[in-house]
Amino acid sequence: MNSDQVAAYITAYEDIEAVQRCLSGIEKQSLAINNVMIIDNSAKFPVKMSALKTNLAVTLKAFPENLGVAGALRIALAWAFEQKYNFLWVFDQDSVPDQDCLEILLKSYHTFHRESYPLSIIAPVAWDRYTQSVITPANFHQDQFLGYQPPSYVDCYECDAPITSGSLISLTAAQSVFSESPMATLFIDGVDLEYGMTLKTKGYHNLIIPQAKLAHCFGNPVIIQWWGKKKQIYQYSSLRHYYICRNYTYLVLRYSQGKYRLSALRRRLSYLLKTSIVICLFDPKDKIKKVKACWQGTFEGLIRRM
Numbered sequence: 001m002n003s004d005q006v007a008a009y010i011t012a013y014e015d016i017e018a019v020q021r022c023l024s025g026i027e028k029q030s031l032a033i034n035n036v037m038i039i040d041n042s043a044k045f046p047v048k049m050s051a052l053k054t055n056l057a058v059t060l061k062a063f064p065e066n067l068g069v070a071g072a073l074r075i076a077l078a079w080a081f082e083q084k085y086n087f088l089w090v091f092d093q094d095s096v097p098d099q100d101c102l103e104i105l106l107k108s109y110h111t112f113h114r115e116s117y118p119l120s121i122i123a124p125v126a127w128d129r130y131t132q133s134v135i136t137p138a139n140f141h142q143d144q145f146l147g148y149q150p151p152s153y154v155d156c157y158e159c160d161a162p163i164t165s166g167s168l169i170s171l172t173a174a175q176s177v178f179s180e181s182p183m184a185t186l187f188i189d190g191v192d193l194e195y196g197m198t199l200k201t202k203g204y205h206n207l208i209i210p211q212a213k214l215a216h217c218f219g220n221p222v223i224i225q226w227w228g229k230k231k232q233i234y235q236y237s238s239l240r241h242y243y244i245c246r247n248y249t250y251l252v253l254r255y256s257q258g259k260y261r262l263s264a265l266r267r268r269l270s271y272l273l274k275t276s277i278v279i280c281l282f283d284p285k286d287k288i289k290k291v292k293a294c295w296q297g298t299f300e301g302l303i304r305r306m
Contacts, residue, residue: 108156244297
């Protein structure tokens with residue numbers, strides 16, 4: 001395990017304090033990190049090297065035009081290939097790993113990885129700091145992606161797609177699919193789903209290690225009353241609604257087979273209608289713009305305009 005060359009990578013966007021918290025969590029690891037790359041998609045509040053408090057070797061690249069999560073991840077992977085690292089440990093800026101997280105992930109990788117069971121992604125259990133609940137990885141089931149609830153949070157378990165943040169990616173596996181994945185055109189939503197599924201179709205396996213922990217901010221939930229019941233929703237920008245609707249429509253239709261393609265379409269249209277109603281009833285601003293973004297995204301995902 002001492003011979004492993006590991007680089008970390010952070011996607012930054014308009015929140016220098018979050019980047020600093022993530023960077024501090026990486027620096028406190030029980031196993032030393034060789035280098036950290038930060039790709040900064042910020043236009044208004046860019047990350048400045050002089051403002052970062054760290055003893056780590058940091059490589060900072062700025063893309064104020066905003067490459068999104070997917071485009072930035074492709075650049076980070078290409079950099080890690082060029083630098084001859086074995087693993088890339090990937091983070092959103094709003095994540096902080098426990099101090100022994102990397103050590104547990106690497107030990108688990110070497111315990112389970114073998115020629116007959118090649119691993120591509122090995123990831124911690126992610127906890128939402130706001131709700132104090134587990135952010136579930138995803139499995140694709142017939143016509144939809146579903147959060148996977150394991151029988152226990154003691155034993156390691158396999159999934160189709162861990163969330164991107166906290167994932168320790170084998171660069172051998174990543175290089176084998178790099179010509180097609182991750183898809184830069186996905187921009188921000190569904191990147192983890194497409195990437196995990198692509199690696200799986202190439203014969204790799206993705207594992208969640210419950211002993212490894214990651215604190216993550218999934219978003220700011222809003223509680224509403226829906227048909228007499230309390231529901232938790234997330235309020236997004238119109239651009240985010242567009243990508244959610246477009247990318248998920250594209251992905252479920254891509255992976256569904258036979259009769260399930262029709263039920264996948266029904267589910268996406270149902271999501272479109274429900275989301276449009278929720279926006280109209282509960283979103284405080286830009287209702288028409290956000291509803292239009294949902295409809296446009298769904299249509300473009302349906303015709304695969306990526």
